[in-house]
Amino acid sequence: MLPIQVLFLSAIIFVIGTLGVIVRRNAIIMFLCIELQLNAVNMAFVALSRYVGIEGQLFVFFVMTVAAAEAAVGLAIIISIFRHYESVITDDFSFLRW
Amino acid sequence: MDSLIYFVLASVTVGGALGVVFGRSPIASLLFMIASLGSTAGIYVMLEAHFLAAIQIIVYAGAIMVLFLFVIMLLNLGHDYKRDIRGGLAILFGFGVTGGIGGLLASRVMPEGTAALLTSYPPEVSIDTEIAEKGIIGIIAEPLFNEYLVAFEFTGVLLFVAIVGALALAKRSD
Numbered sequence: 001m002l003p004i005q006v007l008f009l010s011a012i013i014f015v016i017g018t019l020g021v022i023v024r025r026n027a028i029i030m031f032l033c034i035e036l037q038l039n040a041v042n043m044a045f046v047a048l049s050r051y052v053g054i055e056g057q058l059f060v061f062f063v064m065t066v067a068a069a070e071a072a073v074g075l076a077i078i079i080s081i082f083r084h085y086e087s088v089i090t091d092d093f094s095f096l097r098w
Numbered sequence: 099m100d101s102l103i104y105f106v107l108a109s110v111t112v113g114g115a116l117g118v119v120f121g122r123s124p125i126a127s128l129l130f131m132i133a134s135l136g137s138t139a140g141i142y143v144m145l146e147a148h149f150l151a152a153i154q155i156i157v158y159a160g161a162i163m164v165l166f167l168f169v170i171m172l173l174n175l176g177h178d179y180k181r182d183i184r185g186g187l188a189i190l191f192g193f194g195v196t197g198g199i200g201g202l203l204a205s206r207v208m209p210e211g212t213a214a215l216l217t218s219y220p221p222e223v224s225i226d227t228e229i230a231e232k233g234i235i236g237i238i239a240e241p242l243f244n245e246y247l248v249a250f251e252f253t254g255v256l257l258f259v260a261i262v263g264a265l266a267l268a269k270r271s272d
Contacts, residue, residue: 004207006141009108011203013115013134015196020119022192025182028170029127032118035162036131039138046147054225054237057147058246061238064157065253069260071162075169076267082173083270089182 006047014040027078027088031071038067104144110137123177124170128163135159146226148234 013036020033042060049056078088085093114134121127135158142151184192229237242250 003145005104005108006145007207008204009111009141011200011207012112014203015200016112016115016119018199019192019196022195023119023184023189025184026124026175028124028166028175029118029121029182032127032131032166035158036115036118036134039135039158042150043138043141046142046145046150049147050145050225054228054241057150057238058242060147060150061153061242062249062253064153065257068157068162069256071165072260072264073267075165076264079169079173079268088173088175 003047003051007044010040010044010047013037013043025089025091027081027090028075030090031074031078035067035071038063100144104141107137107140107144110134111141120183124175125167128166128170132159132163135163146229149238 017033017036017040020036021030024030024033042063045056045060045063049060081093082088087093111134114130114132114137117130118127118134121130135154139151139154139159142148142154183189225237232240
């Protein structure tokens, strides 16, 4: 199996994740789509690390840790927004927008 | 045989990703996401990254997705089938942006783009021999605790800050 096949798959997943962030209104699903984008990038790192060096896999390790931290803080923000506005639909609140 | 397995895993990954974007309830989206992450772990195994495949299942599909599930159930969104996909101009904008990004990525990934990479790093110098020498975990652990020790320690600090921040944000202030 060539890394180029995995790179194509990674590009497709990244594009689907971007579409989800733009198209959905539910904040939790937007978060899930951001995770999808991170996952696509991880896949590209792993595909190339087999030929370029082990550093790619190390970087994936760090990306996963940062994704965990980001999910914890983001979901805490969503919970406190929900307490205030009784909704997770991004059209119903605007204080995080410019 | 290898490419058949790869094809099945890749189609589950893409189907799961589409299910996340177009799923009706948040729970359905989450389960599609877990399917997508699981088949990504299968692709990692095919790329000889066994340790990352295990981490992907345990940490990503196991811990992070369960955190999302907790929040969906805590906020009682499981039966919230309100249609929240944007329509009209926004969806046109979305398809325009993603089409642009997709075209850009595809033009970068086209065979002539990576041919240079594959000739300068021919498959004979792949890390497979190193994996056979040091073991699956050893090959990651050795640079992680030598060259990248500072980054590793700072990741621990980041996780600590994230936990404290999440507690401070989600705590009731009254």
